[in-house]
Amino acid sequence: xxxxxxxxxxxxxxxxxxxxxxxxxxxxxxxxxxxxxxxxxxxxxxxxxxxxxxxxxxxxxxxxxxxxxxxxxxxxxxxxxxxxxxxxxxxxxxxxxxxxxxxxxxxxxxxxxxxxxxxxxxxxxxxxxxxxxxxxxxxxxxxxxxxxxxxxxxxxxxxxxxxxxxxxxxxxxxxxxxxxxxxxxxxxxxxxxxxxxxxxxxxxxxxxxxxxxxxxxxxxxxxxxxxxxxxxxxxxxxxxxxxxxxxxxx
Ligand SMILES: Nc1ncnc2c1ncn2[C@@H]1O[C@H](COP(=O)(O)OP(=O)(O)OP(=O)(O)O)[C@@H](O)[C@H]1O
Ligand SMILES: [Mg+2]
Numbered sequence: 001x002x003x004x005x006x007x008x009x010x011x012x013x014x015x016x017x018x019x020x021x022x023x024x025x026x027x028x029x030x031x032x033x034x035x036x037x038x039x040x041x042x043x044x045x046x047x048x049x050x051x052x053x054x055x056x057x058x059x060x061x062x063x064x065x066x067x068x069x070x071x072x073x074x075x076x077x078x079x080x081x082x083x084x085x086x087x088x089x090x091x092x093x094x095x096x097x098x099x100x101x102x103x104x105x106x107x108x109x110x111x112x113x114x115x116x117x118x119x120x121x122x123x124x125x126x127x128x129x130x131x132x133x134x135x136x137x138x139x140x141x142x143x144x145x146x147x148x149x150x151x152x153x154x155x156x157x158x159x160x161x162x163x164x165x166x167x168x169x170x171x172x173x174x175x176x177x178x179x180x181x182x183x184x185x186x187x188x189x190x191x192x193x194x195x196x197x198x199x200x201x202x203x204x205x206x207x208x209x210x211x212x213x214x215x216x217x218x219x220x221x222x223x224x225x226x227x228x229x230x231x232x233x234x235x236x237x238x239x240x241x242x243x244x245x246x247x248x249x250x
Contacts, residue, residue: 086156146177
């Protein structure tokens, strides 16, 4: 018998306004894995991520999170499960009117019974882990794009998730900042033992952070394999995507 996967979708379909965006996705992510979801703009990557974390309800099929089929749950019942997942959204999605401290402490203050001192210590520790110390009193507008992404990661890690989902973690960053984020993804897997799903069209980033890459095209999985296998793939859609991605960097 196989172990319970961290995440699994079975024949996941998502349609909106009569348009099908995900056409029967079968995806499995095991504990300890870093899985990349690669694909062109509009291929359905973010939609798949939203289904995985219960932000949207699938039209059909199953979404299993740590052994629970969340597709069957109501919005209210999905909430505790969502708290077990760390989500790092595109553009970091920090609250602009809150300080860095308040952003990172946000979930802890609402969903954990901790003293102020305990919260302060967790916030300090997670910020230090992402390489940001002493910035608690700054506002997001005072941070660089790379720092905002790292605060977003610190906020996700504050809740001690087993699984972290990233949507375009390196988009909009220069190569140095992108590399820093990639290092953090690798470290959270190796040092903290966390499972991660990284949605991105940054091929370089996916190649260096993931164990396995799943390629989405128009809402379907068209290829799947290790970074080396994907690089060597003769699948026409994979090749077209890789060539386009490398041309973009020239
Ligand atoms: N709520 C919605 N209503 C209507 N269309 C939607 C909705 N959500 C997603 N779509 C459509 O579904 C398709 C896939 O969108 P999605 O955001 O998942 O793509 P993506 O792969 O993340 O793209 P990008 O790389 O640009 O972020 C797009 O054509 C988008 O317009
Ligand atoms: Mg997207």
